[in-house]
Amino acid sequence: VEIxxxxxxxxxxxxxxxxxxxxxxxxxxxxIESVSPRSVGTLEGFSPVLGERLKDAPLAEWIAERIVExxxxxxxxxxxxxxxxxxxxxxxxxxxxxxxxRLRTSVIVQACYEGQSxxxxxxxxxxxxxxxxxxxxxxxxxxxxxxxxxxYPELLGNYLYVGATRAAKFLGVTYEHALPKxxxxxxxxxxxxxxxxxxxxxxxxx
Numbered sequence: 001v002e003i004x005x006x007x008x009x010x011x012x013x014x015x016x017x018x019x020x021x022x023x024x025x026x027x028x029x030x031x032i033e034s035v036s037p038r039s040v041g042t043l044e045g046f047s048p049v050l051g052e053r054l055k056d057a058p059l060a061e062w063i064a065e066r067i068v069e070x071x072x073x074x075x076x077x078x079x080x081x082x083x084x085x086x087x088x089x090x091x092x093x094x095x096x097x098x099x100x101x102r103l104r105t106s107v108i109v110q111a112c113y114e115g116q117s118x119x120x121x122x123x124x125x126x127x128x129x130x131x132x133x134x135x136x137x138x139x140x141x142x143x144x145x146x147x148x149x150x151x152y153p154e155l156l157g158n159y160l161y162v163g164a165t166r167a168a169k170f171l172g173v174t175y176e177h178a179l180p181k182x183x184x185x186x187x188x189x190x191x192x193x194x195x196x197x198x199x200x201x202x203x204x205x206x
Contacts, residue, residue: 011136011168013045019171019190020164026186027157043169050191051174055144059174060096063141066172066195067124068104070139073197077107078138082126083163085148087113093143094126129159132166139170145183146175156180170195 012020051062063082071077084093094111101107101124110123114131127135129148142163149156160183164171173191 012165013043013169015045015047016164016167016169016171019048019187020161022187022190023157023161023164026182027161045169046195046197047192048164048171048173048190049195050179050193051172052179053177054174055176056092057096057100059143060093060100062174063097063143063172064100064104066141066170067101067107067139069195069197070170071105074138077105077122078169079121079136080124080139080141081132081135081137081166082109082124082141082143083129083132083166084126084143085129085145085151087128089143089147090126090128097124097126129163133162135166136168137166138168139172140164140167141172141174143174144176145173146177146180149180156182 049066051059054062067077067080070080082093082097084090090111090113094109098109101109108123110125112125112127112131114128129142140163142160145156145160148159152159179188
């Protein structure tokens with residue numbers, strides 16, 4: 001029996017793959033940094049985008065704006081997950097986001113209680129972070145990272161890694177009051193304030 005490392009990024013853009021490796025490093029886990037020649041040419045993609053001091057309606061507006069950007073860039077609505085820190089966030093976040101999107105797009109926002117994963121696959125789905133392991137989406141938005149830290153201080157990095165690896169091309173992260181110190185110290189340089197989608201064409205900057 002031989003032990004071999006899998007070094008080809010799985011389904012993620014290279015930037016999100018590298019971000020996932022940085023989360024592993026923050027956790028003190030071994031990160032495989034080499035990239036197989038087979039993965040050369042994989043979409044570079046976009047860095048994770050950070051939304052600061054957001055909750056309730058402003059949070060929903062920020063996510064709605066990012067969703068519309070993604071839809072315009074891809075010219076279709078991809079699979080999207082909203083990951084919240086606890087079950088109590090599922091309904092209000094879904095409700096506010098549906099209101100924010102109402103005049104922008106016809107897409108439905110579905111509150112997925114207790115990890116419900118079936119239903120309308122074309123809907124934007126809102127999940128408690130505890131229930132999303134094994135699911136995959138083109139885009140994911142991680143809501144209230146600081147609230148998650150207050151609930152599970154020892155598991156923050158683990159949940160962030162699971163959330164980050166759910167997204168193939170786009171990842172958004174928000175916090176309500178302050179970005180957790182461990183994230184700011186180890187991952188702060190990984191985030192951008194906006195996605196330069198309007199200037200990005202066919203994988204190359206104009």
